[in-house]
Amino acid sequence: MKLYHVSKSRSTRVLWLLEELGLDYELETLPFDPGALKSPDYLAINPFGKVPVLVDGPVTMSESVAIIQYLLDRYGGDRLQPDRESPEYARFLQWLHFGESTLMGPIAAVLANAHFLPQEERDPRAAERNRRTLKGYLEILDEELGRHAYLVGDEFTAADIVVGYAVLLLKLFRELPDGLPNLRAWFERLAERPAFKKATAA
Template sequence: MYKLFYYPLNASMAPHFVLEELNADFELVLVDRKTNAHKAKNYLALNPAGRIPTLVDDESVLFESAAICIHLAESNPKNKLIPQVGEPERALFLQWIMYLTNTLQAELMVHFYPQNHTNNVDAIANITATQESRITAMLGLLDTELADKKFLVGEQLTVCDFYLFMLAIWADEFKQPPLAFKHLGLYLRRLAKRDAIIKVCKKEGLSLADYV
């Protein structure tokens, strides 16, 4: 049985999607960010980075959202949420999961926490605006990539799709949100019909009304 330490609409959302898609036996454990529970001694004993999420299973304790998603997919190969070593889509999968976590997510973190990247209070608004522009360009790249594809890695649903859906939710209040892009918007609306995403959004308090 898996145990996912989570907080609604945080980086735990992608692993939460994957667990539901796998129809896995798992328990959700709320880590209340409002009370800094992710910095508490007992949580740091599991996750010394003091961030969310953390996954505990029978054999390991793991943090970092993308790593958890990959671990879940590889531990449940029959669900085919990750191309296997030697399959032609494997390299493309690795490219996109790295892009999503190391590029798009990293830039989103600067956008949402600009105060962590400057000692000049007057620079915060400029950082936020600049980051939104940078991220919008990245969304444009993804929009182009999805022009003739059902999923990010070809015709097969993978954890990349759940990861991108999570990041798109984070950017939904941009001047040009992900849903405003032609191909990316259609792709997100298709994903929003999946039972796993519907279940997770209900549990985490997110309305999918905009995706209809």
């Protein structure tokens, strides 16, 4: 299978999982620029012009969390997700999707309005508003992580990968608010994993 990747982008989640599962893959690393992601060749693979893209035989997918569910179900055996019959499985799905659907909204708005957009297009009030929303979400995560070592319980799962990537992004842009001791300790545990180190170095 082949993963199209941009360093430190959401494709890091997929790379991290591929490494955790010890799967064979080919990596194509692209620059984070429209010349690569919006080229006719790349748009033929992913009309959205984004990463990640995973190509596995006849399968082409381009949503990081969907790719993670696909890889777990197809190649994971019983690894990195709870038993489907257990109550933890619902918790797992909840955090897995929270990490993209809810958490990345305010993160993307903060990064756009404080870091990515040209100065004249930035809206500092939107950045502040989204920082407040984000802080509320992170405080809930911090409380949750005070109760157990990982998001779903005492076992590391792919939900930690999805949410952990969001926290990595906040750290890289110095947007992780002060405090949050449980969340910081959890992130340090994640960062010690060899698969995390490999995925974030690529």
